[in-house]
Amino acid sequence: MKMTDALLGEHAVFYAIFDNLEKQIPGIESLDNLKSLAELLAAPLIGHAMLENEELFTALDPQLGGQGPLEVMRGEHGEIEGTLQDAANATDLKDLKQQLLRILQVARNHFGKEENVLFPMALSHLGEGKLTALGNTWAEKRKVTLA
Ligand SMILES: [Fe+2]
Ligand SMILES: [Fe+2]
Numbered sequence: 788m789k790m791t792d793a794l795l796g797e798h799a800v801f802y803a804i805f806d807n808l809e810k811q812i813p814g815i816e817s818l819d820n821l822k823s824l825a826e827l828l829a830a831p832l833i834g835h836a837m838l839e840n841e842e843l844f845t846a847l848d849p850q851l852g853g854q855g856p857l858e859v860m861r862g863e864h865g866e867i868e869g870t871l872q873d874a875a876n877a878t879d880l881k882d883l884k885q886q887l888l889r890i891l892q893v894a895r896n897h898f899g900k901e902e903n904v905l906f907p908m909a910l911s912h913l914g915e916g917k918l919t920a921l922g923n924t925w926a927e928k929r930k931v932t933l934a
Contacts, residue, residue, distance in 0.1 A: 788933060790843060790921035791906040797835050798898045804828065805891050812887055818880045825874035825887055832894065833871065836864040838928060839901075842921050843909060850912045856905050863897045866890070 808824060815821045844857055851857040870890040877883040910918060926933045 788922040788926075789910070789915065789918035790925045791909055791918055793922055793925045793929075794835070794839065794843070794906070795902065798902065801832065801835070801894070801898070805895060809888065809891060812884050815884070816880070818877065818883065821880060821883055821887070822874055822877065825871055825883070829868075829871035829874070833868050836868060838925065840864060842924055842928075846913055846917065846921060847909060851908065856900070856908060860897065860901065860905055863893060867894055867897070 808828065811824070812821070815824070840861065844861065847857055867890055870886055870893075874883060874887065877886070913921075923933065925931075
């Protein structure tokens with residue numbers, strides 16, 4: 788299995804979580820409860836971005852490093868990570884709601900760019916063999932058994 792296929796599967800789970808959060812966030816009345824939701828999202832979403840940074844993006848660096856799409860994706864990972872980590876220090880409920888709803892939109896758009904632009908570029912630059920080897924690395928890191 789190609790690593791990009793594994794990452795697409797992760798996106799699918801995140802889309803369901805984003806849908807749920809977008810419904811829940813407007814009605815939340817406690818800053819601590821909102822922070823807990825942000826924390827719950829932060830660990831897996833930052834973990835997803837780190838895996839992309841460390842494995843897929845690093846593999847693409849020799850060909851795409853310093854160029855548009857890869858650097859845009861890295862920048863958005865930083866923005867998503869920063870916003871979710873800053874949530875722990877938020878003091879205003881309304882402001883944190885806006886920040887979280889905004890970053891969910893950023894994350895959705897980011898996923899869309901990976902799916903439509905970056906992952907197809909990864910296939911054309913790295914080929915099926917390298918992406919499959921990276922898929923094995925994904926499985927090891929995620930502790931998933933591949934048949
Ligand atoms: Fe990403
Ligand atoms: Fe992704």
